[in-house]
Amino acid sequence: MGSNLANDLMTTNDETITKFYTAFQQKDYVTMGALCHPEATFRDAVFDFRSGKEAAAMWEMLLTTGKDLRVEFSDAKVNGNRASAHWEAYYTFSKTGHYLQLNF
Secondary structure (H helix, E strand, O other), X not given: OHHHHHXXXXXXXXXXXHHHHHHHHOOOHHHHHHHOOOOOOEEOOOOEEOOHHHHHHHXXXXXXXXXXXXXXXXXXXXXXXXXXXXEEEEEEOOOOOOEEEEEO
């Protein structure tokens, strides 16, 4: 019985991370924010947020100001209490006008 519960929980978590990145592709920051746990963290080369609320605000800012932003993701997975995915962002950097492709 315990293994079924663990499998159900993993499926739920896997579905959640897939929903999160699908919302990212669709520029749906409302869904992304709703899927962020209050204690979620986000860190990359530019941002280091220690709460789901801060991360959700960042997603909203990026998705409402990134006029030509396109996102692709793969390898979405959950390992314990950590969720991750490989994602790529394509957009024009407003300060230089250069079109960028970033891998995360």
